[in-house]
Amino acid sequence: MADTLLAVANLETYYGPIMAIRGISFAVPERSVVTILGANGAGKSTILKTVSGVMDPQKGTVTFAGREIQGMDPDKVTRLGISHVPEGREVFPFLSVRENLLMGAFTRRDVAGVAEDLELVYSYFPVLRSRAEQRAGSLSGGEQQMLAISRALMARPRMMLLDEPSLGLSPRLVKEIFEIIARINRERGVTVLLVEQNANMALHIADYGYVLEVGRIVMEDTCPRLLEKEDIKEFYLGMKESGVRGTRRWKRKKTWR
């Protein structure tokens, strides 16, 4: 397996007195796609925020390319090569699509390279080219998600953190977006850490997966093997008793501990 690009060890992050992440360790090999699955409130977003420096951990380390980055300011982390695509897109609503993309390249000084990458993201998402001068706030949810991913790509990152890109999108759009995430990983060699509730899509594009439950990792394996596990089938893929994914039921069946 390739070298580890991102390693997280014994991470603990709090919201005031509330411990959202309870001692988590995982690794993301260079050029791979790793997914962390978890229900709403499991702590997925908190993990990504801690990695990208928006939140500081109480304990533990985040090592990126051999360098400890926990507690660093987010703009420094971005400059090191980590781009975060936040939950709920978070585009700049009153800037045009093109201006949003240029803001993604804020940390870069190579004008020619930025122009090249603008063409690149337009080739991944042609709809953005046709909307280039439109205000980002006027785009549909799917288009905003495409913009958020493209904007992160404009930083020419080594690694992208994706927070629930499927949220609120139609199955067809989700499929389209996930295919492009896989292409970005393959064609650009960008390492991807993807957190999702949509286990089915995530497990199909990722190489390795972790299952997160109330702040702890309760299972990990390669994605083909995770897809075969009964609990995953039952609670995340909805193959039995569809729709019941409550964390309490998860807990009652402690088959993996």
Place this chain on the structure above:
Amino acid sequence: MLNGLAVGCIYGLVALGFVLIYKATELVNFAQGDLLMLGAFTCYMFVVWYGVGYWVAFALAVALVALFGAVLDATILRRIIGQPQFSVVMLTIGLGAIFRSFASIAWGSEIYTLPTPFSARATRLAGVAVSHEYVSIIIGTVVLCAVLYAFFTFTRIGLAMQASSQNQLAAYYMGIPVKLMFSLIWAISAGVAAIAGVLLAPVSLIDINLGFIGLKAFAAAVLGGFGSIPGALVGGITIGLIELFSGAYLPQGFKDVAAYVVLLVVLAVRPQGMFGAITRKKV
């Protein structure tokens, strides 16, 4: 007419400062008018005390007040973001009072006139005497607005300031140094107030209470929708003209309260202002 327009431009410029800061940080800076006063005094000091040329003094005053705005943000105001609006209002009103007492200590509480290249000169245009002082205010405002518009629309830093105002968290994710951007916005707002102060100085005498013009500018900002930059300018000009006409056609005294009457009416009838695109900001 020209007077109303010119005074309205000043209100508009100060209102623009309110709006820029509010959009970025959701703080209402009630010391905005006092920054205008500091600008006028600083320019006066360079011209009259040190004999510096008008244009150099103008530039120095604007640069100093802008720098002061940035320092104010970095040292004091940044700490109160997230506190209740009430404490923000108290703090900025308090700062305004401090600036006024500082001005009276540094420059005395007399009333001064700033000699400028435009002072007491007029051109006859179509039979009407057009005073250069008023024209200079209007031209200054137009040029300044064009420069600001170009800066915010076409430069990387200007766009990053807009981005930081629109979605602070996302700006962080892009690697934009958001705190620095906010300090720059304070610098621009303070600089614009100082420019307004220097432009205003020849038509209105300089004293430590010059800053109370900020209250009328506040009315202008509300009229324009508090959050809209063109709205601030149009609001300012509207208030300037309303004052002019109420001075001309209504009994004495109405002129001075006209701005506040407009403020109350706007708040009661159309709280979102003329350019009311109230869009909730995230984060």
